[in-house]
Amino acid sequence: MPAARKPLYAQLYVQVLVAIVAGGLIGHFAPDTGVALKPLGDAFIKLVKLIIAPVIFLTIVTGIAGMKGLGDVGRVAGKAFAYFLFFSTIALIIGMIVANLVQPGSGMNIDPATLQTGAVDEYVKKAKDQTITAFLMEIIPTSMLGAFVDGNLLQVLFVAISFGIALAMGGAAAEPVTRFLEAVAAAFFTLVAIFMRAAPIGAFGAFAFTIGKYGIGAIANLAALVGTFYITCLLFVIVVLGLVARAAGFSIFTLIRYLKAELLLVLGTSSSESALPSLMDKMERAGCPRPIVGLVVPTGYSFNLDGTNIYMTLAALFIAQATGIELSLGEQLLLLGVAMLSSKGAAGVTGAGFITLAATLSIVPSVPIAGMALILGIDRFMSECRALTNFIGNAVATIVVSRWEGAIDEAQFAAVFSAKEFGPAAVEPGPQADPD
Template sequence: MRAISTASPGRAYQPWYNILYVQVLFAIVLGVVVGWVWPHLATNDWIKALGDGFIKLIKMVIAPIIFCTVVSGIAHIQDARKVGRVGIKALVYFEIVSTFALVIGLIMGNLFQIGHGLAAKPDAAAVQTYVDQAKAIKSVDFVLNIIPDSVVGALARGDILQVLLFAILFGFALMAMGEKADRLRSLVDDTAHAVFGVIGIVMKAAPLGAFGAMAFTIGKYGPAALGNLIGLIALFYATAGLFVVIVLGLIARFVGFSIFKFIAYIKDELLIVLGTSSSESALPQLMEKLERLGCSKSVVGLVVPTGYSFNLDGTNIYMTLATLFIAQALGIDLTFSQQLTILVVAMLTSKGASGVTGAGFITLAATLSVVNPALVAGMAIVFSIDKFMSEVRALTNITGNGIAAVFVSWWEGELDHAALQTALKRRIDPSDFETPRRGNRVPRSVTQGE
């Protein structure tokens, strides 16, 4: 049996069992079964280590990927004003779309007040760790934290914003050097190719990582852990789906493509995110695919890394829905002005939240403490199900950042529409790369057949 492909005649078919997303999907299903039937086995430290280990492997190369792609993108630009122009356009887009995400969350939370009548006894001690971390989130500290104490330290910690700042400065420095920096630019490009090669190797372990993460989650929490909170989970899933289909769908249609085709195009990355609950786990592959989709390399290198801190649509929806849910569950009526405060505060606290599980919960603590300190104790109500919502947060975040890169490329007039339409009809396995000549990375599935 061979996989169905839309490849052109003459290209070899790839067996379905060799396709990465099929392997990941099978691993997720298997993880659910093992976690449900053998919870004691699923909560074993070694099973948990499969998911944690895969995420660590991916995070291992996030910093060098960000550094190389941003430096290369800027260094090859002849006009320094373009970088600032792209950055401003990206930030404008982020703020507008993030506002839509927050507003949709508030509307759905007010229409379906599922928190009322919930018999829950919050345990503030269960979330004290998150509350303590939230207290440290201040606007001044956030801005100062963008500046690293040392470049090596930023790279070692994998702090995206700090690495991004140095990469931008380093890229401008190479740009100013002109032809003198040609050899250094070539070295950065070659390093990026090598790191993407590492990603190709690591992605072979994606099914194991997805199995371990999903098995541990189901084994630890189980379907019974959802209880009466299943309504919040369902509402959050539906709200995120509406945001993707309506808001992102309209943006995609405006540019000239279908949101559903785009989702199908990045299905490999979405399944990896689903299994690991981390949108960072698919960052390198997403950037690679966006370039092959016809987006400008410089735009992708600037927009996507920045979006992981400034364009977290799923996290924004979660914070507004969860805040209203907690208030309703505790019997606290939020005034219209307090709900407007949620919009402003959530817009600030969501900045800098990474794609790693738990970041959304920390930013929720920061939001609640500002809107109404009495709500903070209610965080324990959603604590047990946060894991089940983190997957959708991550899925929405990565989809939103992908659409952002396409839109900004179109806004800059650097979107290859022919490549866009062609790529959306082509199936590519993200683990299948060859090492091409510099500046023209191509997957083997395109050059040698699938």
């Protein structure tokens, strides 16, 4: 018999939504107070980052160790990366098409020489440091514990996959270690649930700071770009990912409802990392096997950035249009090709969207990199949409790859995504009920 449904005020997504509204009001009417609330958001993000590395490590290691053979690992990884490459490219192309059709920067007639670029220089320097060789070398940590100390997601992936393969090859002798790690993983997911109780406080502080610091008025001058980007991402989720979801046997809208608390948290904190552990937990609860969740979700956070890719080509062409530069088809295709490479080279880097754009423009001489100063002030608002689109894209990818593998628990999946049975009481029964 299903447990009684929680009252509305006890639902995490309602608490986060109220916190966002309250933070926005304080940030707007008392901006100094809003800015002073920044530590609340920072503290919550630090709490989440504290557990991201061990959760990913434990999920991947126990997942790989439980696979039937190492061939399964390679097959799942191959399918995941094929999916990432295809839809990342589609996102880049869509951003370019929309920029050409809407022309959000047309008529601004900005002289690049008049722009103050001091604030952009920091991002340009980081972009230059992110060469493909440096990126590949950075994946290997200096020590086994170094990846966890630094919180480098790609290094944690490297260590986890290596250790998981070692346990899988260890056979019966490695089984006690695997069982121990499974028990530790259960404890960490309980810790995730505990930390998520603080999500409304974190969202309140982070959103109050954003509005207090930058103000809603910051959007007004560049409303065409912000509006175009948000609408493009919305259509990408509904149309492109919606068709993918339909082909995989579920509704994109039902998935969004299922992840509503996490999506509101991403919106409030402007960071998809804040909901990463919870996403992994919910994908398992929806019937996706742990090995696939462990491989697809963390790698997707580095390589499947649909929102970031839309932003890159759209913002690059906006800068060109705003500075009065006409790009030929060949130059736009060059921009697209460079963006495809640079979007992978900056994977896992903090502030990847803006840094990747800087890396792309530093290679394509046709578009002045100084033009990035035009969008620096509104990048915080656009980062929220990037994070939301990236988050939904990785949730879809996890289900799709699970379906491709024929490994999804169909009964559990149906319980979660059935219109009649959807809801906390139906999909999260028993002692492991989600705090949402």
